[in-house]
Amino acid sequence: MTTPFRRRGRSDSAEGEKVVMQDSDFRDALNSEQYEAALAPDGPVLILAAAGTGKTRTLVYRVAYLTSRGVSPGHVLLLTFTNRAAHEMLERAESLVGTRAGGWWGGTFHHMCNRVLRRHAASLGYPSDYTILDRDDSRTLVASCVRERKLRNKEFPKPEVLLSLHSAAVNSSRALDDALKDRFGDVDVDVEDIRKVLQDYESRKRKQNAMDFDDLLVNGVRLLREHGEVQDQYQHQFRYVLVDEYQDTNPIQAELVDRLAGRHRNLMVVGDDFQSIYSWRGADFRNIMSFPERYPDAKVVKLETNYRSVPEILSVANACIAGNPQQFQKTLRPTRESHHKPLVAYMPDGAAQAHFVVETVRELCSEGYDLSDIAVLYRAHYHAMELQMELTRQRVAYTIMSGLRFFEQAHVKDVLSLLRVLESPSDQIAFMRLLMLFPGVGERTAEKIMERAGGKFDALDAAARGLVGRLLRADAALEWNEISAIMGRYEATGRNAGSTMEQFVEAFYERHAVNTFDNADRRLEDIRELIAYADKFESTERLLSEVALMTNLDAEAEDVNARALSTLRLSTVHQAKGLEWQAVIILWMTEGMFPSSRSLSESEAAEAEERRLFYVAITRAKSELCLCVPQVRRMRDGGVMPCQSSRFLTELPQGLVRTKRPGFY
DNA sequence: GTTTCGGTTCTTTTT
């Protein structure tokens, strides 16, 4: 699908030079639906883009269109949910238009807020060098609040639960009570204690000048709401606001968008209510449903022509989603030639499923597909454990979009904690983490040391470092002194993150890792990568905030690798959103697994969301789709649990799929 | 009183 002007954008245009695009360029590159959307006049626009209908393409051409009309890049804001989506969009737009990077404002909601808050933090009473807490940091902090209030009996909810309650309340701007009621119903919980702990959490974040992911959004909106002059500034700046995956916005994000676009009202939102799969983190697809009411003059364009999948796959997708209530009606219209029907394979158990997948992958390869054309998708990471072992045994190369993100791994966080301490004296979480690396220091001792240091630790202050050394036991103090020397040199090296981490690893962490982890080699390899990565940043502070927000970085890096190295791709359905493969295999299409029984028990609306998730999974496939249904689950204790076919399969009309029963003898 | 170690259990989805 190379277009003439994309090549022109790459080769003919010098830096910053604009490529003039004419109406015929757009007509040639877009179908009539896409054309109508991309060249829509000013004002609010809602694009309902069903799966595989060229949504990104349309947005990219919208940006090109604006540019060709002389809109300066600095006046365009492009919001997406993932870093990957942002990169893809900006890259494609750049290659089309020929403008060099750095023009448009583009990125995730969290990035956008961070960028704005760094500039205006003072208005909200934060210093501009606030730290960002990732999920693990937040958990640690909540756990510490619980411990402090001596609530550690079994009845009290775990930190994760407390956080998700808090987040649910914050993201949908509701009272904690409502969130509690949703979660626990009439189960007896101590509301007061929960409230107190969460208040402690809030005040400790403030004291440490830290924001968690939710704070970035909440404070971003608060800044605009409470400071008219700041809101004015950005409303003027962003003459055009484009939002991708609008169906996944939560109320805070929707407010942010409304405010930013409030002046010029050139707001284009793109989404597909069928693909709304993030309600558990506050996303509300009613945002997209009610867009035409909130913007009565909105132009609505539907993209329904599907370029991705063969008709047989689209029939299954259309049938699967038809039963969901309250959605915009859209039907995927195929453009591709007819192919064979999707396959439903019944096998005895998980082991047979793993075998079957390997076999199927080999067959597909012998039919001419490359390994990188194939993906295995599943509802939850643990569904793929057995398959991972089988792939390793059979030497099939695969990359996994893992559940544990690169920057959340213990060893990476350990090394980064040194930088965090150096950059912000009030970062208690990082200081505690650093202390606990030393022998004989656990939670209690670390807390005591921090108290003695006055709740702060200025790593650039030799006296403060000396004090900590004296509070450690002898063997730990020896090691501390070496680290102390490295901290002392930090300023002199020009605050060089890479070399500081390098020294830290050499003087201390390498030994520590070997003694702590059985796979120290691999972890140290990660750290070397981290050190190399750090060199790309102009300052340590930039590195740290990027790291907190780019938890997905490895997935992106791996994405490139997988394509280059030709490996099979394993991924959750959530992480596969926005991607496509020639062949898709979906695991564990059984009741309890997909739909997940856990999520069904959470809320009434869960079944509809699981069905949308299944829809997302199916619509990733271009030509081949295979659904696996193991008949039993073997439990750890040796027990056997019979599995029923997923309701998403049994409710399909007759005749849409082929069936097969491999592995039965 | 704390830390550390070994064994056991259970895995949703993410910025």
Add this chain to the structure above:
DNA sequence: GAACCGAAAC
């Protein structure tokens, strides 16, 4: 794998 728990070790 990692989080949790109980018991041994410091």
